Amino acid sequence: MKLLDGKAVSKEILKKVKTDIDHHIEKKHLGYNLSRPSIAIVMVGENAASESYVRGKIKACDKAEINHKVIRFEESISTFELISEIKKLNKSHFDGFIVQLPLPDHIDPNSIINEISAYKDIDGFHPLNFGKMALGQKSMRPATAYGILKLLQHYDIQTNSQHVVVIGRSNIVGKPISIMLGNDFEVGRSTVTSCDIHTPKALLKEESRKADIVIVAVGKPGFLTSDMIKEGAVVIDVGINRLDSGKLVGDCDFEDVSQKASYLTPVPGGVGPMTIAGLILNTYEAWKMKNLIED
Incomplete structure (x- = not known):
């Protein structure tokens, strides 16, 4: 099993964003002195x-x-x-x-x-941005879903023609990642099944055990166990739960799931830093839009 190190990937993204901003400022786009x-x-x-x-x-x-x-x-x-x-x-x-x-x-x-x-909505939650995202048009993308796509892309995890099960239907994570993976983005073209905690347990297990990629975002520690995934599945744990002991854990039973998964995000250090990376990427896009910069 290989850990998907969101902290390291986020660091690379932030470094690249800084370099790209420096480049545009040095170029003096349209002859103007740009502010950061x-x-x-x-x-x-x-x-x-x-x-x-x-x-x-x-x-x-x-x-x-x-x-x-x-x-x-x-x-x-x-x-x-x-x-x-x-x-x-x-x-x-x-x-x-x-x-x-x-x-x-x-x-x-x-x-x-x-x-x-909508042009300053760097969280990507505004209905206009959400609608454009659903249609596959350029928009501010919901930051957590955007970060997950960048994480999959960094590790060259194939999504094209893969079966993805998303457990959780929130507007912040579940719905946007289901839409984005089903769309024709740079990472996408998947067959997506959407479930949540109200999906009958037997049906949920039946679907998740078929999945090449399982994304869980339900806010329940230990919800996903190894008997719910197939051997070699990629597991993205979006959950952040604080136990009475103070320890932060995800929605997976980490020790159990790690015995079967091929890739797994740790908590903390997995999806959390990638959410922030998505926010920074949206900020960079908003800044380019405002200054009429095209890559």
Whole structure:
């Protein structure tokens, strides 16, 4: 079994993005002096997990030399007030921005995501970007799904004509990765089966045991076991779960699944860093779009 080292692959991607940005700035595209990309990260209230994720995003920005600013609001902010702030960011100098999820219970995340300019939506959640992604058109891609594709691509794991089972149907991971792998992207052209925790256990096991690639994103530690995969399957574990002991684990029974899988993502250090890499790649795309740069 070989580990899919998302941390190492993400590091390579950030280095390349920095080099590409340096190249465009040195070239003085259209005769202009270009500023380095800049993003804003909006945080509402206090959440320990979100603080950790944001620190990771800031570190990645620093490595790619992307300017960043964290904008904080009290948990009591109203939906109307937050939308007003989003509209200001849409008109700001920032090339892109994200609203860190989850939001407080009184704020509907969809009402906020829908207000973000599709051109500054570096998380890739806006309905316009999601729709264009589904149609196979160029767009900001949902960052985690984008990162998974880049990870598969880096390790030269074939997806063309392969059977992929995606366990989990969230808007953030399950739905976009199912669509992207089924589409004609640089990584894709797969036959995709979509399941979730509500799929009858016997049917889920029947489908997952046929799969060449299994992607699990259900938020349940130890959910995927070796009897649910075939010998030599590629397993992408998107889950991040903290046990009572404080240990971080994925949705796989790692020791068990590793006995049968040919490739497996560790947790931490697998999909997490690749999500941030997807965010940085989207930031680079947003910056190029704003400055009319074509590769």
